[in-house]
Amino acid sequence: MTPTLSLDTVTHRYGDTLALDDVSLTLSNPGIHGLLGRNGSGKTTLMSLVAGLRKASRGAITLDGQPVYENFAATSQICIIRESGDTTSEWTETINDGLTLARDMRPYWDDAYANRLLDRFQLSKKHKVNALSRGQRAKFACLLGLAARAPLTMFDESYLGMDAPTRYDFYDALLEDFMAHPRLILVSSHHIEEIAKLFEEVIIIEDGRVMLHESADALRGRGLTLTGPAAAVDAIAAGANVLSEKTLGSTKMVALYDVAPDLEERARAAGLETALLPIQDIFVHLTAKRGKD
Incomplete structure (x- = not known):
């Protein structure tokens, strides 16, 4: 079942810098939804707060009514893949180590699908994570996000570094897996022209505020x-x-x-x-x- 994500008057500051300003937003429909904004608009901050990686300065963020911060019942339903890839740690020397860690930590993990994605993205379990190119690291990160099958999955510019053919292959894989396993997927991207055809809803954020939130079809018609x-x-x-x-x-x-x-x-x-x-x-x-x- 697709969870309901709710942000109620969320504000967040980094010292004197206002990153998010009184953001209220609800997402409950299964779909691949686009979070768009220029650099510094607050997209990454919003996703980090939703994932429970930090606590909002003010306001409430809930998943199916449960607060996400320091709440395992909520965060176990969430997977975020960030631009950095989140593919290295003291426990992940090889890609196989990363897959083992994901298998242990992700309750919805699909091991067979992860293995198919390894072949699709031309990755080997024996590859050293620290030796991966930027593009290979992005492929591995996106593999982890797809195979996690979390009810709320977020990709924050995680495919930067991929060349165009690989990005299109990722978009195809994302759509195929969503059609087979509908869930709430939030994607932040600067490659809007490439991926916009997948969007069900679009959120545009500017200066830390939600400028627009509506269906992609309605937005195209405007x-x-x-x-x-x-x-x-x-x-x-x-x-x-x-x-x-x-x-x-x-x-x-x-x-x-x-x-x-x-x-x-x-x-x-x-x-x-x-x-x-x-x-x-x-x-x-x-x-x-x-x-x-």
Whole structure:
């Protein structure tokens, strides 16, 4: 059964630095959900608090009503794989050592699936963990996250270091295993264009606050591009929320957000080309408005 994750007015500080500011969020639907934000937005802090790795300065974080901090009943349901990989410790000299440790610590661990992933990701149990390349370390970390089969699984940029073909193989494995074993999966990524097609829900966080939380389909439907003769584009886009525009000769393209329900129909009637704005473009435009780097 998919657990319900709830954050209630969660605030967290590192000294004088405010990392999360009054965040309230509930996730209860099984799915691969995207946590998006620019560097320093608070994504990693949020995931660390949810995993019970540290205690929030203020507010409550619960999994099925149980507090996650210092609560084994809750944290045993959670697996977080961070950018660092979390693949080395004094007990994991080899990949086989890491698999043995995971088998002992993860109540939902699937050993047969882990072995299949070793072949898929071209890893050997005999490999020394400290000798792995960055890409190999990322593959091993993602293997641990997938095979853990935790009801709440989080990947925090854990596939950085993988080349593009390997990342796509990971996305395929993630989707395949989710379809076979539905659960709550939260993914933080800067490769939004690559992985957005998997998202069921999208959370955008900026300056430590939740800017947006809605279904991926609804978010895609809120952005639209119009392309055609400049005068016709300007006429249809008049009064709309224009995110960007480009002009080449007499042809113009505009990206719009929160468009009126009938705008696309009117645009097509005027002979304009229309297309849904990708989630990555919506994210970039929304978070760029405040001058982030």
